[in-house]
Amino acid sequence: MIKAALSEHELNKLSTEELKDKLLELTKDRDTDPLSKKIQFYKNELKPFCDELSRRNELLNAEEQLPIVVGLWLPVWSTIPFQDILPGRIHDQSYQIFHNDGYYANIARYVPGHKVGFLQKLSSFLLVYDLMLIQKYDVQNGQWFIQNVGIEQAFRMRYPLTADKAEDWFTKIAESKLKTSSQTDPLQTPDLKNLDEATVKRFKQAYLATPQLEHLYIDRDFRLVKSQREAKQRPSYTIAVRQR
Template sequence: MVANAIQVKPLSQLTTEELKAELLTLVRDRDTEPLNQKVAYAKNELAPYFEELQQRNPHPAVESQVPIVLGVWTPVWSTIPFHDVLPGRLHDCSYQIFLENGYYANIARYAPGSKSKLIEKLSPILAAYDFMVMQKFEIREGEWFIQNIAINQTLRWRAIPLTIEKAEAWFHKVLESRWDEFTQKTALPQQLKLNNVDKTTLKKLEKTYHATPKFEHVYVDETLRIVKTQREAKQRPSYTIAVRRK
């Protein structure tokens, strides 16, 4: 006797909240997979969810998206290569912070070997590498315009967590101390000067830093963002799924 085929409910029949929940379940604990696997996963498994949610985007007008994105988000899954150029990113300590004044920061803590039992025991005396890319954002001709303005880095004790409040305080402190520089800046430096980064990684960071990517919200509401970015016209698009933290 042939078993009855399992009937899967079409995505179009799911509520938006059900779609969001299924999508987050599909990407749970998968952000550390190799990039090529994540790209294939996005194409083969996630694309139907992206397409269905895009049709239901409650804020399709770009101008209306700005007040929605203000606050703190954490990227839970992404195919952007830049996210893992440095080893040991702590996903729970990764933040995207949008401010009302048009400034934006990607902040992450890197602690290589953090999953090792030995490293865990030594964590009180080890350092973590906190990394921040600062950007300006605005809406131009109905599209998001994102421009990199600075990269900041610092070493901190690994045992002291990089909380949302600490990340926000760091962002505001740097923004305030360099406000005149940022408001008068007309061009980015051709070469980055970063400590604790090898030459190969520095070259990768420079290439991304000088790019002005296309940035589109496939879906955005008060709790979830699906962002499509493309650094160059010939490059494949990348997708990031982010959830609100604050």
């Protein structure tokens, strides 16, 4: 059993690696909790560890963070509501992939059998639904600048969505669609005809926003990220570990 509540003195005595390990232990198997429960869990238990780790961040300059972030990451715990707009997400088949060309993707897999019309129809075909949110990233005025540029969907047989398959899917879309489009094209709402009306509305609201992102802590293997869909929204927190 992990002792979550530590005094400031005890936190100061922990090494940076021990702080990261504590966060991973505390959040293990908790990413499937309801969002409201995760928000309270952050406030009541995780925040002191996150605050202390943030004070240890040696890469405060966003420009210095750019080369560090490139690669494939597993979001092991998050309070971002976007990916769970749909029920049934397979949490260990969710990925964040940053390419060194300024594009990155959030990829998630969903299983059928839930009370969402098109997901129920998939059950008899043993299909799964993969969703990819594609974004551009850069640093402007010393801050991370994020822009949503596309949403992709795919229906597949129930084979695991491995890191290799997720990477290949993102690379294929980036090469075939993103780099051939005009950089000055206005942001268009995505085609989400396979989803029900209420879900489409929530996706479009999130997609048309300009996300804000800040690394409270980052090194080559661990990221603690604070993000907001827009300035007035409640901040979300994500813990991600590098897979490669």
